[in-house]
Amino acid sequence: RREESAIKLEEHPPKPVPVSPSSSVGSEYTSLDSILKIEGKSFTQPPPTFLFDPRYLEDQLRRYQLSRTSLDKTRPMKVLFLSSDTGGGHRASAESLANQLIMQFPGSTYELMDVWGDAVWPYNQSVESYKHLSANPSQWRLFYHFTNVTGVSSVLRWHSTLMTERRIRKRLESYDPDVICSVHPTMQHAPIKACRKIGAAKGKHVPFFTVVTDLASAHRMWFDNNVDKIYLASDSLYKVARHSAAIPEQNIVKTGLPIRRDFAVQAQKLVDRNSPQGSAYQRETKQNLGIDPEKPMVLLMGGGEGVGGLSSIVNEVFSSLTLDGIDATICVVCGRNEQLRMDLRERDWDAVLWGEHKEDNFCSPTEQPIHPKLLEDHQSVGRRDGGSEEKKDDDASVAIRNGNRGDVTVIGLGFISKMAEYMVAAHALVTKAGPGTISEAAAVGLPVLLTSFLPGQEAGNVDFVIKKGFGVFCDNPVKVGSTVSEWLRDSAQLRKMSSRAMETGHPNAAGEIIADIGATTNAWLEVNDRHRQFIAQQCSSSSPKVDGISEFVVE
Numbered sequence: 001r002r003e004e005s006a007i008k009l010e011e012h013p014p015k016p017v018p019v020s021p022s023s024s025v026g027s028e029y030t031s032l033d034s035i036l037k038i039e040g041k042s043f044t045q046p047p048p049t050f051l052f053d054p055r056y057l058e059d060q061l062r063r064y065q066l067s068r069t070s071l072d073k074t075r076p077m078k079v080l081f082l083s084s085d086t087g088g089g090h091r092a093s094a095e096s097l098a099n100q101l102i103m104q105f106p107g108s109t110y111e112l113m114d115v116w117g118d119a120v121w122p123y124n125q126s127v128e129s130y131k132h133l134s135a136n137p138s139q140w141r142l143f144y145h146f147t148n149v150t151g152v153s154s155v156l157r158w159h160s161t162l163m164t165e166r167r168i169r170k171r172l173e174s175y176d177p178d179v180i181c182s183v184h185p186t187m188q189h190a191p192i193k194a195c196r197k198i199g200a201a202k203g204k205h206v207p208f209f210t211v212v213t214d215l216a217s218a219h220r221m222w223f224d225n226n227v228d229k230i231y232l233a234s235d236s237l238y239k240v241a242r243h244s245a246a247i248p249e250q251n252i253v254k255t256g257l258p259i260r261r262d263f264a265v266q267a268q269k270l271v272d273r274n275s276p277q278g279s280a281y282q283r284e285t286k287q288n289l290g291i292d293p294e295k296p297m298v299l300l301m302g303g304g305e306g307v308g309g310l311s312s313i314v315n316e317v318f319s320s321l322t323l324d325g326i327d328a329t330i331c332v333v334c335g336r337n338e339q340l341r342m343d344l345r346e347r348d349w350d351a352v353l354w355g356e357h358k359e360d361n362f363c364s365p366t367e368q369p370i371h372p373k374l375l376e377d378h379q380s381v382g383r384r385d386g387g388s389e390e391k392k393d394d395d396a397s398v399a400i401r402n403g404n405r406g407d408v409t410v411i412g413l414g415f416i417s418k419m420a421e422y423m424v425a426a427h428a429l430v431t432k433a434g435p436g437t438i439s440e441a442a443a444v445g446l447p448v449l450l451t452s453f454l455p456g457q458e459a460g461n462v463d464f465v466i467k468k469g470f471g472v473f474c475d476n477p478v479k480v481g482s483t484v485s486e487w488l489r490d491s492a493q494l495r496k497m498s499s500r501a502m503e504t505g506h507p508n509a510a511g512e513i514i515a516d517i518g519a520t521t522n523a524w525l526e527v528n529d530r531h532r533q534f535i536a537q538q539c540s541s542s543s544p545k546v547d548g549i550s551e552f553v554v555e
Contacts, residue, residue: 053273078175080179081183093183164190165190185212188210210222262418
């Protein structure tokens with residue numbers, strides 16, 4: 001039915017009304033004031049769906065002799081971001097958008113709200129549930145794919161709206177935003193319903209935008225065709241939005257993933273890491289970070305918790321580089337895993353090289369083993385077969401005997417505030433398939449080696465990186481080490497992947513998204529003001545059909 005309605009609207013669009021604000025509306029293109037005359041008694045019924053179509057906004061701008069470009073771009077706004085701490089990517093995206101909001105629209109205010117925080121059970125358990133499920137990949141896979149079925153997701157939308165919409169509406173009303181922006185998949189349907197009811201009750205339109213923070217694959221709960229606009233980072237998500245969710249084409253904007261402004265700044269300074277200017281800036285960045293500028297640097301990340309078999313991967317990368325005679329620096333971002341960071345500082349690297357290091361359990365099993373098909377199609381094959389201690393001893397003996405041992409330094413890092421600078425200084429990134437990390441690496445042209453992914457939303461990120469040609473996937477620590485070694489010995493391959501990464505990256509995505517949201521919101525604020533003035537004029541004329549709402553409108 002939604003698709004048929006969209007087709008009918010495209011075939012027979014409403015006719016614009018070339019009248020002044022003081023004129024009465026007598027056209028078939030119904031505006032808010034005529035809706036009030038038709039309904040007469042109250043604002044309790046939501047306006048027709050076409051009221052939220054972008055073409056309606058354009059017509060209202062023409063009606064009031066306005067244009068997007070003529071509006072004051074710096075008009076401050078009250079913005080409400082809907083997010084939750086189910087993973088760090090949602091909050092990080094919201095904060096990057098909020099920073100751009102303050103920069104582009106001075107005087108604006110914002111708030112990050114988790115609408116499930118004080119909701120009823122089980123919705124108020126979403127954060128704890130996510131922590132448990134993400135720590136058990138098999139359970140997460142089952143939950144993700146079961147709820148991603150059309151019928152199940154429809155039931156979830158209905159149930160969440162039934163149980164939480166009224167409570168969500170009260171929370172939204174308490175902030176009274178000019179615009180709402182959701183960066184979380186579960187905060188779409190019920191909040192949109194609440195937003196529309198608030199707008200209908202107050203006689204204004206509160207725009208609702210969705211910024212999808214997944215990269216190449218996303219849960220269907222992200223997509224609701226009642227949003228004003230939805231911002232996507234890839235063509236695969238665009239297809240889902242158009243064909244599965246029936247979101248009108250004019251409501252879809254293809255952008256990159258919103259990332260921190262630091263990456264846009266660094267990308268502008270770096271320009272092209274393959275150019276002489278880029279190489280010089282990379283050396284300068286290494287010096288500023290206290291890293292040897294003469295040696296290539298490999299950056300290893302395991303997420304905020306420093307998980308994902310990171311300790312084993314560090315050992316194998318160190319061994320491969322050392323045995324291959326490559327001088328390098330390995331920077332390991334341990335996050336909250338302080339135990340791993342201290343162990344890296346005190347680790348006996350000679351014992352690691354000879355295969356005598358006893359591996360402690362520094363990580364939690366939060367990552368998904370490699371998918372068999374990806375293993376068959378994409379996994380890089382290392383130079384050293386297996387990982388036996390005998391083979392490692394033989395390689396170490398030959399390297400030492402030939403004087404071909406590389407000078408490799410391992411630096412353990414906790415939480416760092418200069419992630420963009422570290423990615424600029426790096427020659428390769430070894431990490432899990434998180435959408436934010438991949439987007440940040442692409443923004444500064446950094447090749448990536450993915451070692452794990454969370455089933456469901458992160459699975460498509462692996463294919464995205466491989467198809468774009470700026471990385472590979474491998475979950476075997478030994479082969480991860482040999483692949484990194486091959487990359488550092490093959491500068492031509494690194495340059496090629498770096499160029500592909502820069503072609504894929506969108507360092508200014510957050511700024512572009514906020515600019516578009518701000519322009520659209522400012523236009524709606526102006527239209528709402530004009531509507532309010534017009535309705536007040538109609539009410540002051542003692543029209544019998546709008547009697548009883550005059551005091552509310554004036555207030």
